[in-house]
Amino acid sequence: MYFKFTVLFAIVLFCGTATVCCAQGMLNQGNPANGTAPLMLPPGNQLKSQALIGAESMAAGVPPVRPVPAPNPYVVPARRPLAVSEVSYIYLEEQPPREIQVHDIITILVDHKSELTANSRFNRQRNQSFQAELAEFIRLDDDKTLRNSASTSPAIDVSQQGRIQSTGTLKDSEGIRYHIAATVVSVLPNGNLVLEARKSVHTRDDSWEYRLAGTIHSEKVASDLTALSEDIANLRIERSQKGRIYDSTKRGWGTKLLDFFWPF
Template identity: 30%
Template sequence: MTAAPLHRPAATGTLRKGLLGLVLALPLTACGTADKLAQVGQQPHLNAIQDPRTTPGYRPVQMPMPEAQSAHYSPNSLWRSGNRAFFEDQRAKQVGDILTVLVTISDKAQFDNATSRRRSDSSSAGAGGALGTAIDIIGLPAGVAASDLASVDSSTNFSGSGSVDREEKLETTIAAVVLQVLPNGNLVIEGRQEVRVNNEVRELVVAGIVRPEDITSENTIVSEKIAEARIGYGGRGQLTDVQQPRYGSQVLDIMLPF
């Protein structure tokens, strides 16, 4: 006789994957800890200025483009095709030009949700007539009749509630560099800013796609007119480390199913 294969519970597989992830993460955690220990008593370093296109993982932006249209030139005209003003246009228009981004974010969200669920079920089974009499004769416990042979009752109750009350506001200015000029004339920009104050580095990153028509005569653009905007504001240093839970707590939060 061949023994039936044993089926391992799904929880066991999940636990094994979690432990494997923990083992793989330990070298990275140790490396990050060693770097932090080497910087004890020192100020957080500032990243070197470099071309964002040389950073690992950078990929040029590709977007759907309209068909190219040939430019028309008027003979004996002082107006040059492609200019947005009669005089020399000082706004950013080619790779390497600098553009000032006015970051203005003011978001507020408030939600209240409540859910309630209740279900009850009752089932019974028995035997009557000749079959019931035969079952009674065979020998049921005292006080139990064949007509009440089986009875199942179930009841479930669930209630849940949640609320979100969030308000965010960010106002700052950052200079960005034009990295690409797309075939339709739109500009791909990216800007980074780092400020170190009292062993804490504050970082601001802005990237996205802008239309030349949205750039003002002062060579500025508001963040709400940036398509595919990626805006990040954070920091690193002693204060940020204290505000973050320890590695062990983060691992347990991921692995524990409770």
């Protein structure tokens, strides 16, 4: 019995030693097929099988350490996405907006439309009636006797009826659209810009003059120094015209006089 146990122990020890030697030889030589480099162990250390290492680690209370696989040379590492500026040949970096200062010129697009419609109706009716009668009246005869002066009773009967009815309709529409260059006369602490503009056009017989004033926030001004009139606060627009064309559209003095003295 003792002899059998000794033989069995020798066989197990021989098999374990052969396995360790084969594994050590493979690690030292490497695998040329997959490009694995040989593993060089420090001198004095012996390579143990995974079973022996796991058994010793579990006996010592330390979890076994798994070997780290070698990196794959065919795997491309992840890269960040490319920016537009790195791949585009026409990319231009956006420039920061220029700070607007006093005396800068801003082009204003004036687009103003107004429409007015008014209807009026007036209706008045008046009725009057007046009646009077002299039933008795006396007179003094020559003999100083009072007698009736008339055999009939004189009477007054007056009636009046008046009616006034008028209907009126007013419709007015106007549109102004033009460009005008305004000058920045002041920059307020909150970023608002005070603008003033004046434009005059003169021809042979006619002249036009445009005026504009108001306040606009600097953020409403585009990068090309343009703005819309609808974004201007306290907007004041003046337009005057003189000349032959304007005179042809005016009412004559006779029409004005007739409208002034016309009682109805």
